[in-house]
Amino acid sequence: MTARRSARRILGIDPGLRVTGFGLIVATGGKLQYIASGCVRNTVGELPERLKVIIRDLGSVIIEHGPTEVAIEKVFVNINPHSTLLLGQARGAAISAAVLADLPVAEYTALQIKQAVVGHGKAAKGQVQEMVKRLLALPAAPSADAADALACAICHAHGGEGLHGLRRKGYRVRRGRIL
Numbered sequence: 001m002t003a004r005r006s007a008r009r010i011l012g013i014d015p016g017l018r019v020t021g022f023g024l025i026v027a028t029g030g031k032l033q034y035i036a037s038g039c040v041r042n043t044v045g046e047l048p049e050r051l052k053v054i055i056r057d058l059g060s061v062i063i064e065h066g067p068t069e070v071a072i073e074k075v076f077v078n079i080n081p082h083s084t085l086l087l088g089q090a091r092g093a094a095i096s097a098a099v100l101a102d103l104p105v106a107e108y109t110a111l112q113i114k115q116a117v118v119g120h121g122k123a124a125k126g127q128v129q130e131m132v133k134r135l136l137a138l139p140a141a142p143s144a145d146a147a148d149a150l151a152c153a154i155c156h157a158h159g160g161e162g163l164h165g166l167r168r169k170g171y172r173v174r175r176g177r178i179l
Helices: 047-065 081-100 110-117 125-135 144-157 162-168
Strands: 008-014 019-028 031-041 069-073 105-108
Touching: 008 047, 008 081, 008 144, 019 047, 019 144, 031 047, 031 144, 047 081, 069 081, 069 144, 081 105, 105 110, 105 144, 110 125, 110 144, 125 144
Parallel strands: 008 069, 069 105
Antiparallel strands: 008 019, 019 031
C-alpha cells in the first residue's frame, strides 16, 4: 500500500541586500514543476529601507503564489565581516517575510544546495543554472540569483539528499549527471 503524497509548494530564497532571488516550485512525490522565479532588486536607500523592500516584496510573492513552505540559503562567513553581517540582515528580512505568513522555514548551506542539485559542493554558478534548467525542464537557464533560489527549493524538495536521492526518485544518474 503506497501513501499518496500531496503537492508541496516550495518557495526558495537566495538572500542578498542588493538582489534577493526567489523561486517557486511544486513538488509532488519525486516530480518537480516550475511555477515562478525572479529577483527583488534593491539598490537605493539606507539599510532599513532595503530591508523593508525585501520583506514587502517577498510578502507579495507569498500572497500571490501561496507557498506551503520556504527554503532559504544560510549565510556563510566570508573575508569581510561587515558584508557577512549585511547579508545576514537581508536573510533575516527574508525569513521575517516567511514567518509573518506563518510558513515553516528550512535552511541549507550553499554546499548542501549545490550537492543536491549538481552533485558536488564546489559547482560554479553556470553549472547550477544549467541543472536547474534541466531539472525543471525550463526553455532557458534562469538568472543566477533566481537559479540559486530555485536550487534551494529543489534541495528542500529532495530533502537535501543530492543525486543519490534523485536515483531513488526515478531519475537516471551517471557520473554525476542526470540523464
